[in-house]
Amino acid sequence: MAVRRTAHRTRGRAATAALALAGLLALAGPAPRSHAAAPEPETACTAGTGPYQRELEAHLGLPVDGRQSAADCAAIRSFQRAHGVTPADGRPALATFRTMTAVAARTDPNAAGDCPVRDHRVTCVDLDRQLLWVQRGRRVVLAPVPIRTGRDEQETRPGWHEIYWRSKDHVSTLYDDAPMPYSQFFDRGQALHGRPGSLFEDGGSAGCVNLSVPDAERLWNLLGEGDAVYVWGVKPGTED
Incomplete structure (x- = not known):
């Protein structure tokens, strides 16, 4: 009998405590909901008319x-x-x-047929549109990217070329130790290479084909010595 009375008192105390806790929760109301931070409102776009x-x-x-x-x-x-x-x-x-x-130009960069179609890889350098892409046959293996080519009187030389030397961390010995990452030389000192900073400053290069550094790295990983480069057209702002 003593054991039963003890068990009954224990169950009674537990039930009383549970009821008390439920009452406190009811008085406190529902738990507050957590809210994610609201996104910052979009700022107004106020730039004026541009040249393009x-x-x-x-x-x-x-x-x-x-x-x-x-x-x-x-x-x-x-x-x-x-x-x-x-x-x-x-x-x-x-x-x-x-x-x-x-x-x-991504859909069909060679729609005009200016870059010769060959069974091997050809790096196509379009001076008119300031674009570079790589094709093998009619298949584009590197989509068009913007470039900066030679300024007036230092134009990038047109025609067929071949990559004859590559220098990944090249520094210019002619132009104030300017960095030329991922340089791939194709004609008498002219190279395909990355240009740190803005690609479009100063009106043009000294004859090289400048790319953004990420694009130059992608091109470096794709090409090798002996690869063909074909250049045609006229850079806007230079004489024919």
Whole structure:
């Protein structure tokens, strides 16, 4: 009998404690819900009309009037962000235009047939559009990327060339020890190589084909000595 009374008292105490806890919870109300931090509101896009306004408007399916609107600015800024253009401020300047040209050419960069089709790899350098891509036969193995070629009187030499020397961490001995990462030389000192910083400053190179450093690295990993390079056209702003 003593054991039963003890067990009964223990169960009674536990039930009383549970009821007390339930009462406290009821008085306290429901537990507060956790809320994720609200995203910061998008800032207004206020960049003005740029030198390539009409070209970007046409590419993005906007009304082509050559005047920047708030909708134009926002659409151009979204394009810049999507394709890594800096600053992504909505203004259609040269870097945005060159990137747009490369994006527009991705479907068929050799539609005009200017780069010869061969069974082996050919690096195609289009001076007119300032584009580079690599093709084997009719298959594109490196999609078009924007480039910067030789300025007036230091033009990149047209025609067939061949990569004859590669220097991954090259530094120029002619131009103030300028870094030339992933250099692949194809004609009397002219090379395909990366350009740290902005690709589009100063109007042109001293004859080399400049790429962004990431694009130059991709090209380095694809090509080797003996690979063919074909250059044609005229860089805008240089004499034919």
